[in-house]
Amino acid sequence: MASDELHYLTLLEAGQKIKAGEISSAELTEAMLARIGKLNGTLHPYVTILAETAKAEAAQADAELARGEARGPMHGVPIAVKDLMAIDGVRTSAGMPILKDRIPDHTATVVDRLRAAGAVILGKLELTEGAYAAHHPDITVPANPWNTDYWPGVSSSGSGVATAGGLCFGSLGTDTGGSIRFPSLACGVVGLKPTWGRVSRYGVYPLSETLDHIGPMTRSVGDAAAMLGALAGVDDKDPTSLSAEVPDYLGGLEEGVRGIRIGIDEQYISRDVDPVVADGLSTALDVLRGEGASIRLVTMPPYDDVIDSWVPICSAEAALGHAETYPARAAEYGPVTGGLLETGVNLSSTDYARATIIRRNFCGQLARLFDEIDLIAAPAMVVPTPRNDDLDELLGAPGALERLIRFTSPFDHSGSPTISLPCGFTGEGLPLGFQLIGRHLEEGLLLRAGHAFERATVWNESHPEI
Numbered sequence: 001m002a003s004d005e006l007h008y009l010t011l012l013e014a015g016q017k018i019k020a021g022e023i024s025s026a027e028l029t030e031a032m033l034a035r036i037g038k039l040n041g042t043l044h045p046y047v048t049i050l051a052e053t054a055k056a057e058a059a060q061a062d063a064e065l066a067r068g069e070a071r072g073p074m075h076g077v078p079i080a081v082k083d084l085m086a087i088d089g090v091r092t093s094a095g096m097p098i099l100k101d102r103i104p105d106h107t108a109t110v111v112d113r114l115r116a117a118g119a120v121i122l123g124k125l126e127l128t129e130g131a132y133a134a135h136h137p138d139i140t141v142p143a144n145p146w147n148t149d150y151w152p153g154v155s156s157s158g159s160g161v162a163t164a165g166g167l168c169f170g171s172l173g174t175d176t177g178g179s180i181r182f183p184s185l186a187c188g189v190v191g192l193k194p195t196w197g198r199v200s201r202y203g204v205y206p207l208s209e210t211l212d213h214i215g216p217m218t219r220s221v222g223d224a225a226a227m228l229g230a231l232a233g234v235d236d237k238d239p240t241s242l243s244a245e246v247p248d249y250l251g252g253l254e255e256g257v258r259g260i261r262i263g264i265d266e267q268y269i270s271r272d273v274d275p276v277v278a279d280g281l282s283t284a285l286d287v288l289r290g291e292g293a294s295i296r297l298v299t300m301p302p303y304d305d306v307i308d309s310w311v312p313i314c315s316a317e318a319a320l321g322h323a324e325t326y327p328a329r330a331a332e333y334g335p336v337t338g339g340l341l342e343t344g345v346n347l348s349s350t351d352y353a354r355a356t357i358i359r360r361n362f363c364g365q366l367a368r369l370f371d372e373i374d375l376i377a378a379p380a381m382v383v384p385t386p387r388n389d390d391l392d393e394l395l396g397a398p399g400a401l402e403r404l405i406r407f408t409s410p411f412d413h414s415g416s417p418t419i420s421l422p423c424g425f426t427g428e429g430l431p432l433g434f435q436l437i438g439r440h441l442e443e444g445l446l447l448r449a450g451h452a453f454e455r456a457t458v459w460n461e462s463h464p465e466i
Contacts (some may be wrong), residue, residue: 024060039167057115071118080171110231131375146464155182161187191224203240206318208313384424
């Protein structure tokens, strides 16, 4: 296979070709580095390219495989990570010019686990400032590979762009209010936000300690299953990580969704929702119904207050995380992230307590809803992916942030696992997507459902023509 035909392989396909000896990890890594060199100046997903260490890791993978030492489906496959995940001796700036000289002396557990699975780390991917809602004004924003005039999603913008554009075979993102799901939707890839605590947060620069999740962004559901299998599990370095046994996510993919109960709240999924988004979800539900799932009407717990409580919780926890540099160096922050931190600094303990109580009540009500159903289906956003020149108008209106995170933030509050799936295209050729939400630690069911949907559709076979 010619090198210019390799970049849109799935992670699993790439791993199979390496294992079969059809291509070496070194050859595949060289091909990906060449593609990054060709396109990074246009799409800007990489902030740091680790060419020499990637070549060394690829050579090690080839040597191990030659000795019959296979580490699993990711062995020798080039991937990339969001630039708030520490790598010892490598600049990790979290999208923040204020941290441009930060060189950690440790490595995030998620990076260690990817390397333990044999993956090759190509580099670090760009993101919004501090993983909040906007890129710092001094940062070159990653460009949506489907159409550079359109939003790439936030905050894991570089992860979505690199994965969709064939500049890696999978990536890591983080999600605090929607930051895996927004770029997955905008760039047309699969995004998996695991249960809070399922994946260690050690070595990952925080936005909001009790809301942050880490998960894979890939071009297929099977790829996400493979990556989660490598990432998940208890970590002594993260006391909030969960000790539950890690199942064989890949092994369960083919079980399908026959008899699975999927709940929809018609008011929740239609209120103020663009018809294009609503139609995409309706079509996706028809596919899942055709695969044997049962679609049931449910009533979501009251959600307006919990959406409104996201900013108080996130801002207070972010202010704590940035206490060394804010407000002392406030002028070096961009206006959006600076505004969040200012809100957090000035938030009263009563307001934080109120938001926390609202959150806990919502979590309890949502857990009871899952007594009736297995999954919830919802859009990821109320509108399709917007044009970049429409963003100021879209986000500048009162309540705009709360409108943006309506379908994502409730499930960061609850720590529920979610999967974002491509489900078509707009008339302008931009990807459409939707999400499924599950019970805690039931990522396997989400992956099964996602795989059944993917198997019955063609959307994951579509790629930007770049």
